[in-house]
Every structure is written in structure tokens, then in C-alpha cells.
Amino acid sequence: xxxxxxxxxxxxxxxxxxxxxxxPSTYCTFNCIYCPIDRREERHQTDEIQNFGDVxxxxxxxxxxxxxxxxxxxxxxxxxxxxxxxxxxxxxxxVHEKGASVRLLSNGYLLDDPRYRDLADRCxxxxxxxxNATEEGFQKTQRPLPGYTLDSYISHLKNFRRQYRGHFxxxxxxxxxxxxSEKALSFLESVVCxxxxxxxxxxPIDAPFRKxxxxxxxxxxxxxxxxxKACGMPEI
Numbered sequence: 001x002x003x004x005x006x007x008x009x010x011x012x013x014x015x016x017x018x019x020x021x022x023x024p025s026t027y028c029t030f031n032c033i034y035c036p037i038d039r040r041e042e043r044h045q046t047d048e049i050q051n052f053g054d055v056x057x058x059x060x061x062x063x064x065x066x067x068x069x070x071x072x073x074x075x076x077x078x079x080x081x082x083x084x085x086x087x088x089x090x091x092x093x094x095v096h097e098k099g100a101s102v103r104l105l106s107n108g109y110l111l112d113d114p115r116y117r118d119l120a121d122r123c124x125x126x127x128x129x130x131x132n133a134t135e136e137g138f139q140k141t142q143r144p145l146p147g148y149t150l151d152s153y154i155s156h157l158k159n160f161r162r163q164y165r166g167h168f169x170x171x172x173x174x175x176x177x178x179x180x181s182e183k184a185l186s187f188l189e190s191v192v193c194x195x196x197x198x199x200x201x202x203x204p205i206d207a208p209f210r211k212x213x214x215x216x217x218x219x220x221x222x223x224x225x226x227x228x229k230a231c232g233m234p235e236i
Contacts, residue, residue, distance in 0.1 A: 130170070
């Protein structure tokens with residue numbers, strides 16, 4: 001693999017962020033019906049580490065881009081699950097050698113597996129996410145690998161959170177018909193309370209799907225206020 005895929009550097013919370021996709025195509029444990037990645041892109045559903053070949057040239061390019069942008073943080077936001085890249089450890093080390101921090105986005109299902117947990121532990125920030133409040137909804141919309149369950153998903157997130165010493169960000173999607181009821185909100189409150197994230201992000205479904213699965217802005221903000229209260233966070 002000779003090159004990663006980048007977004008233009010941007011400023012966030014006083015830091016220059018370089019956002020990078022380290023996967024050559026989509027590799028993920030899920031096959032979500034609302035995945036924002038173009039369906040024409042090749043997809044691989046797996047929970048096994050993938051060998052993408054020598055990443056030496058890609059790392060040189062990453063370090064060059066970090067120098068040019070003055071990046072304070074590298075955000076690993078892949079088309080799929082970055083933890084599946086067999087070169088992730090080298091990538092994290094290279095960023096740290098430049099004195100920058102690493103933020104990792106993961107759907108979270110693999111974070112209880114020692115192979116993946118140890119990699120996530122080396123990142124200064126980790127983002128986990130939740131898009132369902134029932135087993136039926138999880139299986140229908142996220143279409144996980146066989147044997148995956150919502151209970152296990154949440155258990156993996158909790159187990160990771162208990163031992164992680166970095167900045168844990170939890171992203172909850174409010175989706176019409178799946179996480180927008182009072183019953184779903186009560187379930188989400190209990191999960192958020194147990195996880196007690198350092199940062200909570202409550203978001204709508206991605207833009208291409210909002211016409212069918214989106215919720216009203218006032219409901220989104222009301223759910224956000226309830227969830228923040230559940231984990232003792234101040235209102236925003």
C-alpha cells in the first residue's frame with residue numbers, strides 16, 4: 001500500500017487535525033444499511049486483521065503531510081474499521097515520533113479483543129459509537145457478522161472503557177424508528193451512564209439517509225440533554 005487517503009487539514013479545538021483513511025477499500029465488521037460510503041466501493045465484511053503489504057512509502061507520505069500541515073493530531077477515520085489494518089501499530093508509532101496525538105474512530109465491537117484493544121490503548125483519543133437500542137434493530141440495520149449481538153457489542157464497549165486511560169468519546173446516533181422512542185432513550189441513558197465518556201456526541205443519521213431516517217432537530221437536542229444529564233455532563 002503506497003498511499004493513504006486524506007482530507008484537507010482543518011482546525012479543531014485549537015489543534016491542526018490531519019484526517020486520514022488508511023484502508024484501500026471498505027473493511028468492516030458491519031454492513032450497515034445506512035453506511036455513507038459509496039456502495040460502488042468494494043466491501044469486505046470481516047473481523048480479522050488484513051495484510052495490505054508494505055506501508056513504508058505511505059508512512060513517508062503521511063509524515064511529509066504532517067510536516068507541511070503542522071498537524072497536532074492525526075485522526076484515523078477510515079472507510080471501515082482501522083483496527084483491521086496490520087500496519088496500524090507502525091502508523092501510531094510514526095505519528096507519536098512526530099510529537100502528534102492519534103484519534104481513532106472505531107465502531108467499537110472489536111475493542112474487547114486484546115489484539116485490537118492494545119492498539120486502541122496506544123491512541124490518545126478513541127471514538128466508539130452506538131446506532132441501535134434493540135437486538136432486532138441491530139441485526140436489521142447494521143447487518144453484523146454471524147454471532148454478533150447487541151448485548152456483546154455494549155459489553156465490549158464497557159470492558160474497553162473500564163481500562164482505557166485516554167480520552168473516550170461516545171457517539172450516539174438518533175435514528176427514526178430505531179433510537180428515537182422514549183423506550184430507546186431509557187436504554188441509551190443506561191448505556192451512557194455505564195460508559196461515562198469524557199465526551200458525548202449525539203448526532204442524526206448521515207445526510208443521505210435523513211429524509212427517511214432523520215429526526216426533528218428539537219427531538220435531537222432533547223435526547224442530547226437527557227443523555228448528557230445521565231452521565232453528569234453540563235448542558236450545552
